[in-house]
Structure formats: C-alpha cells, structure tokens
Amino acid sequence: xxxxxxxxxxxxxxxxxxxxxxxxxxxxxxxxxxxxxxxxxxxxxxxxxxxxxxxxxxxxxxxxxxxxxxxxxxxxxxxxxxx
Numbered sequence: 001x002x003x004x005x006x007x008x009x010x011x012x013x014x015x016x017x018x019x020x021x022x023x024x025x026x027x028x029x030x031x032x033x034x035x036x037x038x039x040x041x042x043x044x045x046x047x048x049x050x051x052x053x054x055x056x057x058x059x060x061x062x063x064x065x066x067x068x069x070x071x072x073x074x075x076x077x078x079x080x081x082x083x
Contacts, residue, residue: 036057
C-alpha cells in the first residue's frame with residue numbers, strides 16, 4: 001500500500017472537527033502562497049519597494065508553519081475526541 005493511500009485513508013477516518021481544522025489550514029496556506037506569488041510579481045513594479053519583496057518572501061514561508069500548527073491542532077482534537 002502506498003504512503004499516499006495510507007494518508008488519504010487516515011484523513012477519511014478523522015472526526016468532523018479535526019477535518020475542518022485541516023481543511024481550513026490548507027485553504028489558508030494556499031491563500032498565503034497565492035498572495036506571496038502576487039506580491040513577488042508586483043514587487044518589481046512602480047511604487048513597490050524592497051519591503052514589499054521581503055514581505056512576500058516571509059509570506060511564502062508562512063504556509064509551512066500554518067500546516068504544522070494545523071496538523072498538531074487536528075491531532076489534539078482527535079485525541080480529545082477519542083476520550
């Protein structure tokens with residue numbers, strides 16, 4: 001059984017609250033990535049500065065931390081729900 005199949009099977013067995021935490025975290029991470037890409041594209045235009053570029057770079061690093069917090073939160077919800 002492949003690793004992805006195991007991951008999707010486990011994700012399907014989560015309770016609704018834990019799945020909602022993961023879904024919202026994933027959506028927020030995708031939005032951060034999209035905003036970062038837009039800011040990187042626009043940072044070369046007129047009226048934008050080095051600060052805009054640096055915000056875009058930091059915004060591109062944020063989704064990793066968000067997903068980590070989402071996974072931990074989802075695991076906590078699963079653990080509390082199981083008791």
